[in-house]
Amino acid sequence: MKTNIVLLLVLTAYFFVLTAIYTVWSVIDTQEVEWIGTLAIGLSGVLTVFIAFFLQIQLKNQGGDLPEDQLEANVDDGEPELGFFSPWSWWPVILAGGAAIAFLGFAVGIWVAYYAIPFIVIGLVGWTYEYYRGYFAR
Numbered sequence: 001m002k003t004n005i006v007l008l009l010v011l012t013a014y015f016f017v018l019t020a021i022y023t024v025w026s027v028i029d030t031q032e033v034e035w036i037g038t039l040a041i042g043l044s045g046v047l048t049v050f051i052a053f054f055l056q057i058q059l060k061n062q063g064g065d066l067p068e069d070q071l072e073a074n075v076d077d078g079e080p081e082l083g084f085f086s087p088w089s090w091w092p093v094i095l096a097g098g099a100a101i102a103f104l105g106f107a108v109g110i111w112v113a114y115y116a117i118p119f120i121v122i123g124l125v126g127w128t129y130e131y132y133r134g135y136f137a138r
Contacts, residue, residue, distance in 0.1 A: 015045030095123030
């Protein structure tokens with residue numbers, strides 16, 4: 001986590017220097033500030049400061065170093081349980097297909113997004129209740 005904090009602070013300094021360079025360059029080129037790019041790059045720096053600050057607070061509150069921060073730590077020292085996943089489940093594919101059709105509808109025409117609603121509902125219900133029926137019922 002310490003490495004992430006340092007990388008984010010370096011990225012913050014980069015964004016703020018880049019904001020100044022971009023602003024000066026746009027003033028030299030057009031004799032006025034180009035606000036969209038200046039704000040976008042500057043707010044990217046603000047975002048990295050927020051994330052670095054949050055990680056710093058989390059590091060202080062956890063009361064110790066994470067295994068990945070220790071040079072003598074093994075891979076197995078980290079948290080082994082990452083959650084429960086269904087490698088055989090096809091429901092996420094159906095749900096992703098419905099989401100893709102919905103976003104295509106937002107890009108092409110809203111009427112296409114209406115065809116995505118059944119796929120999204122069926123995908124959500126199927127994924128939610130896949131362990132209540134069949135071989136994997138609990």
